[in-house]
Amino acid sequence: MKAKFIAITALASASISFNAQKLNYTPDLVAGHRYYTYMHNVNYYFNDRLKVNNLTLFDTEYTQDKENIFFIRNTVAYNITQKISVNAALGIKNPGAFFSAYFQYRIVKPVYSLSYSIGTTYQKGFSLEQSISFEYMPHLKENLQGYFSVLAIGNLDGSGYPRGLQFIRLGVKQDKMMYGIASNFDQFNNGKKTLENIGAFVKYNF
Template sequence: MRAFFIKYIVQNTLIGFTILQSISASAGGESQLQFSQENFVGNRSNNYQHIIGAKISEKLWFSSFAYLDSDYSTKENLYNIRNTISYDLVKSWSSILAFGFKNPGLYTTGSLQLGKKYNAFSYLLQTGATYQKSWTSESFATALYAPKITNNLTAFFKATLSLNMNSKGITRALQQFRAGIKNKQLVYGWASNFDQFNYNKKTLTNHGLFLRINY
């Protein structure tokens, strides 16, 4: 099963990268192509994620996200393949349309996003709705604090929170925390993930070391 998802993620990455390269080429000088990948070796599982993004125009963005969490003992996999189109509405506000495949199947999401950037601090807030067999409200937040230590080194503190709810309660939630050092294109340090499923009937935690590479 793990091999299947690795193959699926690799295929999706190659397809997404090819599409975004084509978009970047057709958009000419306005385009910006970015790629970031992270591997997290924890006490419970090995966790891999990456994101490929392209600025198509001054207002339009496209990104492709892949996530795989492989448990050492149960061989269960958490996965998420998500493709997102973002359109800038007014200053700091964007509309989001996303579609993808994650446990337990296909989904689509529509939301509004607020993003702010300061010298060493930035954050994103999203709120909207997701359909995956049934409707849920979806909230997402991420905050990054990266103050300079020296000319080459930057401290790195990041928190990511996601929550899906319906009339009965919380169907899915996750919290991810990263603390480390950024040295040019490399980011490395301590990572912690917390996952909750099915109205908190099932919970997972994972703690360990992560390495992220930004291109």
């Protein structure tokens, strides 16, 4: 119930008027067969090189709270070049607090974007964390684009593969809104525990 309250409160904040040059907010909602997901990215740009980011994610089951997932990460990012940045992050996720430091390589084009990150995360021990994100938005007709995105994150440590996730979105984009079908996949403890959620999503760029 706490996760539901936080998600609703965060979504309501979308009505705030933002300075588009410095602050942007992108919520992503999924209503799936097993649970609903609220995720957002908030970026504040101090200048062309320095920004802070908040990434928040809640997966909340409809009838039970046994498999709820939460992830909150606050990151400071500094652009070394137009494509490469160095990042330091503090946050909390199942099962507790963590710290990350990583490099990110990012390409942004009018119809697609690609980013790859690699670094270390400390949460009850160090792990190697890698992530890749890809978005593709081909033009279909006036005021309508296709929308396809993939986000994959994996952690490796001495025990193997303790945590991984993959988010897939397929739909259309109209102006600042995207909607369509979504799939979320989570793995824990070397794949001994897995969770899946398939449903519909809506995403908006404020």
